[in-house]
Amino acid sequence: MKDARLCPFLEAPHSAGLFFDFDGTLSEIVDVPSDARPVEGAVELLSRLSQRFRSVVIVSGRSAVELVRWLGDGVEIWGAHGSQRAVDGRVVLTDQAAPYVDVMKQVKGEAEDLLSGENLEGVVLEEKGVLLNVHYRNVPDRNAGHRSVEEVTARLAGQHGLVIHPGRMSVELRPPVEFSKASVVRDVAAREALRAAAFFGDDLVDLPGFDALDELTESGIATLRVGVDSDETPRELLERSDLTVHGPCGVLKLLRALI
């Protein structure tokens, strides 16, 4: 794969950063979130890239614990949309996120009660530090699942002053503080004085990563937005992508071109 847009990364990898979403980008989308794994060859490739590039960063909605388990410590890992970071094999919450541990535990209990009242077989609650993700992918009637999950999460968000982030077949509740894929990209780019940055993503929650690249472009940094296409990838993301690849295997193919 030869592409002029890769030049800044091929020519000066020591000052370039690569940022990746996980699900749908480095792993195939699966029905049960805990079944996800990096596609074959991804871990080895990422570790080779991290020897060549200034920064190789995973920033995912997943918990950092899972990401460390699957990807090891050869790459920089930020979990739960940047509210957690893996440091020396341990996962720490950012200062903004830490005060919300107790309230989010309470919210999880309430969500369990409310959703079991709805008799929604197949709803999965996923706790990631201070984030609570409510998945309805496995509810037999997805439309009904969507409606009920939307209703319950809206109610809890109102009661506890939380923020709602719709995802792919899921709704996430978050504390009302600033952390996002954008802040991770901004922070790492500044810390490492990056001269080029690429973000790989497949979903709406990756758009903040693209937004951060827009800001970096304005300060003269070379940027590349890579959209990972699948049946479920939103058009909006693909429209904002500089380059589109097909699925996690397409990501690996592009990464091999960077080595």
Ligand SMILES: [Mg+2]
């Ligand atoms: Mg994704």
